[in-house]
Amino acid sequence: MKSESLVSITDYSKEEILEVLESAKHFEENPNQKILEGKVVATLFFEPSTRTRLSFETAVTRLGGRIIGFSDASTTSSTKGETLNDTIKMVSNYADLIIMRHYLDGAARYASEVSDKPIINAGDGANQHPSQTMLDLYSIYKTQGTLEGLNITMVGDLKYGRTVHSLIMAMSHFNPTFHFVAPDELKIPDDYKKFCDSKGIKYYEHTEFSQEVINNADILYMTRVQRERFTDLMVYEKVKDVYVLKNSMLNDSKENLRILHPLPRVNEIAYDVDENPKAYYFQQAKNGVYARQAIICKVLGIKI
Amino acid sequence: MAELKKELKVAALENGTVIDHIPSEKLFKVVEILKLSELDKAITIGNNFTSKQIGKKGIIKIADYFFKEKDINRIAIVAPKAKINIIRNYEVTEKYEVVLPDELSDIIKCNNPKCITNNEPMHSVFHIQDKEDIRVKCKYCEQVVTFEDIKLL
Numbered sequence: 001m002k003s004e005s006l007v008s009i010t011d012y013s014k015e016e017i018l019e020v021l022e023s024a025k026h027f028e029e030n031p032n033q034k035i036l037e038g039k040v041v042a043t044l045f046f047e048p049s050t051r052t053r054l055s056f057e058t059a060v061t062r063l064g065g066r067i068i069g070f071s072d073a074s075t076t077s078s079t080k081g082e083t084l085n086d087t088i089k090m091v092s093n094y095a096d097l098i099i100m101r102h103y104l105d106g107a108a109r110y111a112s113e114v115s116d117k118p119i120i121n122a123g124d125g126a127n128q129h130p131s132q133t134m135l136d137l138y139s140i141y142k143t144q145g146t147l148e149g150l151n152i153t154m155v156g157d158l159k160y161g162r163t164v165h166s167l168i169m170a171m172s173h174f175n176p177t178f179h180f181v182a183p184d185e186l187k188i189p190d191d192y193k194k195f196c197d198s199k200g201i202k203y204y205e206h207t208e209f210s211q212e213v214i215n216n217a218d219i220l221y222m223t224r225v226q227r228e229r230f231t232d233l234m235v236y237e238k239v240k241d242v243y244v245l246k247n248s249m250l251n252d253s254k255e256n257l258r259i260l261h262p263l264p265r266v267n268e269i270a271y272d273v274d275e276n277p278k279a280y281y282f283q284q285a286k287n288g289v290y291a292r293q294a295i296i297c298k299v300l301g302i303k304i
Numbered sequence: 305m306a307e308l309k310k311e312l313k314v315a316a317l318e319n320g321t322v323i324d325h326i327p328s329e330k331l332f333k334v335v336e337i338l339k340l341s342e343l344d345k346a347i348t349i350g351n352n353f354t355s356k357q358i359g360k361k362g363i364i365k366i367a368d369y370f371f372k373e374k375d376i377n378r379i380a381i382v383a384p385k386a387k388i389n390i391i392r393n394y395e396v397t398e399k400y401e402v403v404l405p406d407e408l409s410d411i412i413k414c415n416n417p418k419c420i421t422n423n424e425p426m427h428s429v430f431h432i433q434d435k436e437d438i439r440v441k442c443k444y445c446e447q448v449v450t451f452e453d454i455k456l457l
Contacts, residue, residue, distance in 0.1 A: 008446070084424055106420040106444025125418050127445055191448060 005112035005119040006299055009130040009166045014173035016298070017137065023294035023304045024138045024287070027062075031290065035302060036065030042095035043069035044087070045122070046078065047103040051263070051285070052122050056099050056131070059292035068095060085114050092117040097300060118299045126162055132262060133166040135291040139284040140171075140219055143258040147174040151216055155181040155209060155243050156223035156268060158188040163262045164223060168192055178203040179213055183239040186225065209243045215252050220245070222261045222268050222281075240267075247272040260284050320345070320367040322389040323379070328352050330382040331362030333456060337379050337411060338371070345369045358385060378411055380404040381454065384438070404435045412440060413455045419445035428457065 006012070012020070027033075041060045045053050053071055060067055068091075070076055078087055084107060091098055092115040100108060101122040108121035108128070123129040141147050152171060154164050158180050168178065178196065180188045180203060187205060196203045206213055214220065222245060230236040244267060245259065261269060261281040273279050297304055326334050331351050340347055346367040355361035370390060379386055380402040390398035410427040421428040421444055429443040438451035 084420070085426070102420075103418075104420045104423055104445075105416060105418050106442065106446070109444045110420045110424065110426060124420075125445070 004299065004301075005108075005115075005121075006130050006295055007108045007112055007119065007121045007124075008128040009133040009170045011130070017134075017170060017173065020134060020291070020294045020298050021138050021141050023297060024134075024290040025142070026304050027290040027293040028287070031062045031293070033062070034064035035297060036060060036063040036300075039065045039096045039300075040094060041065045041067055041296070042091045042098045042100075043067055043071075043122075044091060044098060044100040045069070045071045046073040046076075046107070047101050047123075048072050049101050049123060052101060052129075052131070055285075055288045056120075056122060056292050058289050059296060060099075062289070063293055063296065065296075069099075084111060088115045088119075091115075097296065099296075120295060120299055126160065128166060129162055130166065131288070131292050131295055132163050133170050134295055135284065135288040136163065136167050136221075136260060136262070137170055138287050138291045139258070139260055139280060142287065143280060144218060144256060147171065149175050150177075150218040151179065152176050152219045152221060153179040153181060153213055153217040154188075154221045154223070155245075157186045157225050157229065158182040158223070159186040160226070160229050161223045164188075164221070165192060167221065168195070172196070172199050172201055176201060179206060179217065180204070181206045181209050181213060181243065183207060183235075183242060185230070185235055185239065209245075211249065211252070214245075214249055214257075215254070217257055218254060220257060220259045222259060222265070224261075224264070224266055224268055244268055244270060245273055246270045247276055250276055250278060253278065316394060317365050317367055317391045318394055320365065320369055320391050321371060321376075322391060323364040323366075323376075324361070324387045324389060325355060325358060325385050326362040326364065326379075326383045327358055327385075328360040328362050331364070333382045334362070334364065334379045334386070337382070337456070338376070340364070340366070343369065374405065377402050377405050378408060381408060381411060381438075381440075382456070404432055404438070407431055407443075408440070411456055412449070413457045414442045414445060414447065415449055415453060415455060416442065416445045416447045419447070421445070 057067055088111045097118055099120045099122050102124050105125035105127040108119055108124040112119040121128055121130055158164050225240050227236055257278050258280040259278055328351050348365040351362040352360050386402045388400050389396045408430045412428055412430045414421045414428055430440040433439045433441050439448055441448045
């Protein structure tokens with residue numbers, strides 16, 4: 001039984017991504033399976049994240065595993081000055097798998113080096129959040145029937161949004177065309193453009209969230225423009241309402257278009273969009289449980 | 305006569321390593337990276353010599369000591385043009401330019417204050433992304449640092 005940590009979505013090859021998506025489909029058809037009977041899974045949330053934790057814990061519970069852990073580091077010995085190294089080494093004596101979220105960038109990679117049990121990164125600071133990417137991929141796969149050759153339009157904070165960055169890396173296996181819609185202050189970093197160039201991936205940058213961009217899209221990936229990212233709040237005030245998706249803007253959109261959002265949303269998707277069958281963000285969150293069941297099995301080397 | 309003798313002592317190396325073409329301002333970084341202060345060999349350090357290639361250069365001579373290539377290549381992060389001369393019996397028997405390795409451990413400090421390497425007692429590790437137009441990437445927080453912004457530990 002081979003087991004390997006999942007720290008970044010780039011740890012997985014195209015084949016491995018597809019394998020996890022197939023297994024997620026299997027879990028969606030039959031979510032309750034006692035595959036983890038007798039196994040102990042630790043969920044270590046050094047930084048609170050209710051949504052992600054509940055999704056992982058639901059995944060473990062549906063697989064019949066038992067959970068130990070904490071949802072807030074303030075009650076643990078890391079407040080007494082214990083190093084991450086020591087906490088992880090201690091927990092890896094108890095659990096078969098560690099799912100962790102940490103406020104520091106790179107914490108999960110480091111944990112995967114010091115732990116003799118596999119680690120699943122449930123978010124390390126502003127760095128990686130691969131299970132989010134996997135559920136985004138599963139949502140795209142499920143709604144489009146394929147990942148190949150899609151028009152993916154990403155809107156909002158493309159500079160700091162880690163879900164956007166990881167999705168670009170993951171989708172790069174599948175010959176996409178990207179449209180990046182962002183204000184100058186939040187446009188996609190050059191590193192990602194260079195990455196697309198090196199892979200021969202077509203991309204277009206827009207500052208205007210135009211009807212044409214929407215009508216061409218297969219996937220509209222909306223993100224929140226976060227106030228705390230701006231040094232100049234005047235700029236924030238200027239751009240915060242520029243990229244708001246309203247239901248009327250979807251009139252001429254493609255039949256297969258689906259709107260994704262990593263949630264929580266603030267005002268970037270108007271509430272009247274929720275009723276549109278093309279709105280997919282709540283189902284997207286539900287897909288997270290299946291994607292995480294699939295990741296857990298993959299990481300533990302359990303073949304489905 | 306006495307003066308001449310002194311000079312000869314500095315110039316000639318019977319056996320050992322000469323590191324040449326170190327940018328003057330990086331000379332003492334190289335000393336640090338190679339941990340020369342811990343070495344009990346005869347070491348000569350010269351600086352601010354004129355160099356056609358790099359303007360002003362530093363030079364280090366170490367008697368009776370030969371570095372492993374992988375160890376000495378670590379200095380390429382500050383002195384990418386440095387040349388290594390291996391001296392045996394007063395003759396240069398080997399001469400090569402340092403080559404930046406694919407990975408550098410415990411030399412570069414990550415610029416990201418929220419990186420785990422700046423918050424845990426651990427080694428930093430950087431992958432070299434581009435050896436020409438030097439760019440390095442932290443193995444942990446995955447931030448990319450360009451040559452001008454590289455800080456050493």
